[in-house]
Amino acid sequence: xxxxxxxxxxxxxxxxxxxxxxxxxxxxxxxxxxxxxxxxxxxxxxxxxxxxxxxxxxxxxxxxxxxxxxxxxxxxxxxxxxxxxxxxxxxxxxxxxxxxxxxxxxxxxxxxxxxxxxxxxxxxxxxxxxxxxxxxxxxxxxxxxxxxxxxxxxxxxxxxxxxxxxxxx
Numbered sequence: 086x087x088x089x090x091x092x093x094x095x096x097x098x099x100x101x102x103x104x105x106x107x108x109x110x111x112x113x114x115x116x117x118x119x120x121x122x123x124x125x126x127x128x129x130x131x132x133x134x135x136x137x138x139x140x141x142x143x144x145x146x147x148x149x150x151x152x153x154x155x156x157x158x159x160x161x162x163x164x165x166x167x168x169x170x171x172x173x174x175x176x177x178x179x180x181x182x183x184x185x186x187x188x189x190x191x192x193x194x195x196x197x198x199x200x201x202x203x204x205x206x207x208x209x210x211x212x213x214x215x216x217x218x219x220x221x222x223x224x225x226x227x228x229x230x231x232x233x234x235x236x237x238x239x240x241x242x243x244x245x246x247x248x249x250x251x252x253x254x
Contacts, residue, residue: 094145096134107138119144121156128152160241167217169203175221176201190216 094111101107117131131152135142144152167175176186176197187197192213199205200213215238223229239245 094132094134094148096145101136101139101141103141104136104139107136107141109134110137112142114142117144119152121153124156126152126156128155167214167221169201171221172197172217173201175217175224178224179220190220 094109096109097111099109101109112133112135114131114133114135115129117128117133119126119128119131131144132148133142133144143149176183179186181189183197183201184194187194190197190213192200196205196213215235218238219229219231219234222234
């Protein structure tokens, strides 16, 4: 993830909401560990507001939005999420109307329309993203081994999964 240009937070100098004793200070921080949509993330450079009394620390709203945007870009760079064009092409290839495809993959018609048009990021719905990628693979190559597929997709998200698989006859 890219570094940030430190800017004073709107919280800088305000009273700490946790201890009610100290004041927040805008502080550049290296290797900030956080979670974005449940995924652990290490941000090489982040700007946090830190209480000078109790040490309470977090990014303000603008910095949090920047971190989430960088995370989304990382996923796109890893091709962990299908693009809107890929989603539309898959739906059309399957010959399904928007409403039918939405039901099929477990989302709403409006969400699917937003995904396809690029108004909304699919990153908010990992299960839908996985379903779409499995469908794409199945349309291209035939039946998909779900466990192998999930292990492969997990690696794109930076997860190493060791799934216990049943013995095959």
